[in-house]
Amino acid sequence: MSKTKKLVITGVAIIFALSAILIVRSQNGQGNNKNEITVGSIGSDAQIWQYIAKLSETKKAGISIKVKNFTDGVSLNTATAQSKIDVNAFQSYAYLVAYNKSSAKNKLGVLGTTYLEPMGIYSSQYKKISEIPDGATIAIANNAANTARGLRLLEKAGLITLKSSFGSLSGTNEIASNPHHFKFKEIDDTTGPRVIKDNTIAAALIGNTVALEGKLNVLKDSLFHEKIDQSTKDNINVLATAKKNQSNQNYKKLISLYHSKKVQKYIQSKFDGTKLEVKKPVGYLTK
Known part of the structure; x- marks a missing residue:
């Protein structure tokens, strides 16, 4: 075998090895910082994320957002926990806790808080x-x-x-x-x-x-x-993702985008002030 053929075969072997590593990392949730993020949502929340998806600030953050509308919270949570949907935006922290208790295998994690939508x-x-x-x-x-x-x-x-x-x-x-x-x-x-x-x-x-x-x-x-107080902190809405993706840095960019002045101005105007912004650390929910 010629030296050139040996180099080609070696190169191909290296490429296959690297590809295998990347596949394993992706399957383990370690290589999941993808630029396109699918956000599953319901009703008025979907409108917010469709607005965020079109902002120049989203592009500057190095991500693109695809919004998928659902009508049922349980099916949306299941799709998210199974990583078929990257992130979801529709539920209170209490709703997420209830889902996790009812789900034997697939669990959700919180990326950040968004608002209190008063009952x-x-x-x-x-x-x-x-x-x-x-x-x-x-x-x-x-x-x-x-x-x-x-x-x-x-x-x-x-x-x-x-x-x-x-x-x-x-x-x-x-x-x-x-x-x-x-x-x-x-x-x-x-x-x-x-x-x-x-x-x-x-x-x-x-x-x-x-x-x-x-x-x-x-x-x-x-x-x-x-009203917003300690008694309603379980009712604060959150951005959720599969538990294994909770530390994903690209997903966390969604929190910053949501709390930007431009987005908050849009929400205030679009929904007559009925979505009360809550910008709290995740730890606040469990205190």
Whole structure:
């Protein structure tokens, strides 16, 4: 064999070896700093990320963003945890914790905080909390994270009290006192704006993403809504990714882009101030 052929064969062998290393690194989540990032989102959040994707600042950050719209949070989280979607933007920290507890294998990690989207108590029949009659039926979400969130809001409004053991995934069995003898009906929380038109429902707990889609403004149309404080930190929305990708530097650039002045000005204008910016370290969520 000639010396030239030996060099060619050696070169080819080196290329195959390097390719194998890169494939293994990618499979282990170590070579995942890719420039194109697929962001999965739902409803109004998808609009925000479509706006961010078009910014010159995104290109300057050395990344491109592809937005994929979903209608179901569980399927979006599953796709993210399996790395079929790089990052998702739609859920509260409590919702993420609930998903991780229900998922045997694939777990999610938090990249950073984005905003508090206040949950509100809405009614088409009553104008004040005090007008809701004893024995009335109140609609609450049928998923653990939002059930607990709604019950905390009812307590804040002075309608019920909760047991000291009440947690982020607790339900109506953890109500300590219900002096107004309210009945609770669990609903698909995406149906809230339609449910409040039902005369058998006195009020409904509706998250802001769903409220916006139903042409409701939490600051103007709700009887009572959440504020930013320690009691609502579980409800802060986050950017999530597969646990193994939590340290990905390109993914973390999305947090900086989200909190830029240009993006915050757009969000404030587009959503009538109903998405309250929360710029906190990830550790704040677990304190």
